[in-house]
Amino acid sequence: QALGEREAMAAELYARARELQLANEQLRQAHARERKVAVTLQEAMLQSPALARHPNIAVRYLPAAKGLNVCGDWYDVMDLPGFGFAVGVGDVVGHGLEAAAVMGMLRSALSAAIRALREPGRAMDVLDLYTRAGEGALASTAVKAVIDTHRRHITYSSAGHPPPVLAHAD
Template sequence: ADRPGVFEERWWSAINTPVLGPDGHVEWILHRGEDVTSFIRSRPRLREGGALSDVEAREVELYARALELKRLNEELRQAHARERQIAVTLQEAMLHSPHLARHRDTAVRYLPAAGSLNVCGDWYEVVDLPEDRFAVAVGDVVGHGLEAAAVMGMLRSALSAVVRAVERPARALDVLGLYARDVEGALAATVVQAVVDTRACRIMYSSAGHPPPILVHPDGTFDLLDRATDPPLGARSEHVPHPHAELRYTRGDTFVLYTDGLIERRGEDIDASLQRLTDALTRHGDHEPEGLADALLADLGVSSGAPDDIALIVIRL
């Protein structure tokens, strides 16, 4: 044991070596002997080759199991980190909105849910359309993790394609609802789709179970876009066309779309949650979109994340 490595070799050779009791029966089998080296070093009598007592045998077993548990926890942590990195990369790719760079008066925020895989089912999208129009949407798939992110990607891509081919947001949600019936995990997803006509200063919109967007005016007043709300995707057993609504806006108004993670709190009524958001919008409505987005997250206490993920779009019209 005086030569380097001899001690470790001795205990490595003890793997699966039985320790016999006075009656000749096996009392303990030392497995993964290399894991108990530091334990044995701390007990001089064992270093000298003494027999294990019952208490010492149990201590060795507990020590080995604790190290095994530590190893398994580390493996789980590494697997979790790999899955999260894969999912974050996937979600960043799916949330890429090439037309967004053309909208300098638009701010977007995406905050993964705190305490989860940090990859979830919320999304946002901005799509330029002909005749001085653009489409904007936010949506929310139930659940977290890679499965929710994958479903989100399918729904977002489908809606992004459909809104380019149909004129009204309600019709786009009709098509998306039919598509969602064939996508596992898509039912009960919520989404709001709007089309902004910058020439006519008009917003057309339709919602499938989603919290209402808000149009904030420079004087601090606001309008809730809640006149075209339907249940979440696939909530009805039969297909029913989604409702359609529209309203005019004035240049300088601010259009805010978000997912429920921004406002909902456990045990709180949705009206109180909306009131908190509109109060914050009234206080900070004079901010530019980037500053307003940050102020909203701070006022609502979710700058560092929330129990649910958050997607937020702030547009100065």
């Protein structure tokens, strides 16, 4: 009888181990799908079409962690009719699909605000109101700068983010 109980227990343990292995594989596949969606979203949001029209602006995106680390970092360059362009950089705390989605919402909101208001400080005020309405957006930082190429003047506003750096080629 003891031998039969041991065989039954071994069979039960094997079945449970197999179920656990299958559940682990399903989780791995779900994580891989979420990562692919997040990477696709982040890469799409990091496209800045106006960047090609600004040969003096260089962008170098390096995630803080090694490997592919999808997160809420973003940048933006946009032309402003009549007097120059705007640049922005921001970071949403967190990783994965949620951080990438919040990043996309904040980047778009700040882009719209700066186009409408033309003043970085007022645009940040609008973004602050917007973040209060969104899940996961409160622990974010951003900086927006408007470069007036005619007057050779830069105005910027920062919401917890390090200030922009102007670096010359030399």
